[in-house]
Amino acid sequence: MDFNFTPDQLALKKMAQEVVAKEITPYALEMDHNGKMRPGLLEKLDEAGLVGLVVPEEFDGPGLDAVTIALIYEELGKGCAGVATSVAANALASYPVILMGTDAQKKHYFDIINSGKLAAFALTEPGAGSDAGAVATTAVKDGDDHYILNGTKCFITNGGIADVFVIFANARKSAGIRGLTAFIVDRGTPGFSVGKEEEKMGIRASNTCELILDNVRIPTTNRLGREGEGFKIAMKTLDAARPLVGAVSVGIAQAAFDAAVKYSKEREQFGKPIASFQLVQAMLADMAIAVETARLLVYKACWLKDQNLPFAKEAAMAKCYAADVAMKVTTDAVQVLGGYGYIKEYPTEKYMRDAKIMQIYEGTNQIQRLVIANQILY
Structure with missing residues (x-):
């Protein structure tokens, strides 16, 4: 097992980090308040090649593998899960065309995506x-x-x-x-x-x-x-998309964890940073374990897909576990920040609200458990 990423993968991850840091994170709370992406953001994302990540190379797309896409989606999830969801929906809608589309259908569809449309x-x-x-x-x-x-x-x-x-x-x-x-x-x-x-x-x-x-x-x-x-197309599409929901979930959880760590070092009570208290340390350690475990499940599901190996069970596991982790870690991050975590001036309450949908859309986590059980038993 090789946990190293290729130079191309690392370069794409860095590019995504830079776009998120410049174009998304500074405006995330504003977009959340307004209930929409800020004007011009979609064009910026398209310029960076982030709108059509799953477009095949033969239709003028990047032809990226699932692991690379997961790396990028995690970064988008850190910046704003709403923006990440808009971009990921392009992938979700594209998989049926990739799976079953004729060449004429693919050209028509991907020409639209390649022009920066959703x-x-x-x-x-x-x-x-x-x-x-x-x-x-x-x-x-x-x-x-x-x-x-x-x-x-x-x-x-x-x-x-x-x-x-x-x-x-x-x-x-x-x-x-x-x-x-x-x-x-x-x-x-x-x-x-x-x-x-x-x-x-x-x-x-x-x-x-x-x-x-x-x-x-x-x-x-x-x-x-x-x-x-249609049912077969929908199920295969959801299998392909679920690890990417997991990747966005990991991004949300990582952002919440980072905020909690930063705050715990700065916030003083009883004359010392709360990071020195063992109960807070235990919370942070559990959060770190959960985030890393979720990330590894996402990577494994994506790797199996890239190897053309069966991955439906692992896709359901990655989506289910990572979404549950996002909900737990964001809730704990709010707890670490206390009263400040509960107010909209800080991003942690947004992370917590964003995390909840990860357990619901593209197959509820209850459905994921049924998928996993079906793979185990039959």
Whole structure:
């Protein structure tokens, strides 16, 4: 086992650190307060090559491996989990196209991403969260060459600002997961509109919206794979994306841990820094162990993916454990800072709010445990 990174990986990590330090961290609290990315940030991220990290090399992308992407996502997570989520949603929406797209579909889709635009992955509905088979959005054939989509999607990251969408609909009435089918839909398609924008507890710099499909007519050439392959596409996509959620979670936890360590050295009580108190030291040691363990799980899942080895179990473990660690470590960081940790002047309360969604989206941690159990038992 080799824990060294290549010069290219280290250079990309350093570049991400520099972009985060200059363009994200100084504005993270402001973006959290305003509930959106600051103007011009997306363009800065695109200039740095951070918007299309998963675009394959043959479609003018960087063609990065999963370990390298995880290194970059951790840095983005340290700076602002909301910004990291917006960028990561591009990867999430890209995996179905990478997995099942034709060359023509890939060129159309990745040309949009390469121009600095955002994408969105639209599976979740008001009545379909963990149960993907409950998707009620319909895709009805209109002749041989078109489908008509009708339905509503909710909690869609980048929904209000994306230019291209991967939307899941049921193409077979009452067929459940056997009818789930994936489609590429461009913004501006007649009948496609954005509904309400959600007011969230955390990751507030990211855009989360409802999508409305009212007789949206799209060509059959926009379908990814065959009818009924949507569930398989969605599950493989989530497998690929889960370690990256883990990487963002590690970034949040690391940032919270760093803040707690810094504060513990500066804050004096009873005539000495609180870092000298053994109870505080024990908290910091446990936080350090948890962050490093989560990071190693993320690396292993990504490495297995890069080696084309089975990684579904490890992906679920990495996402589940790292998200739980993010929640625990950020909560402990608030505790170390005491009253200061609870006020918005310090970033620790933001880290804690941001961490919670990591246990929920892209498969709740309860679902991750079911995935892990299924891999163990069957």
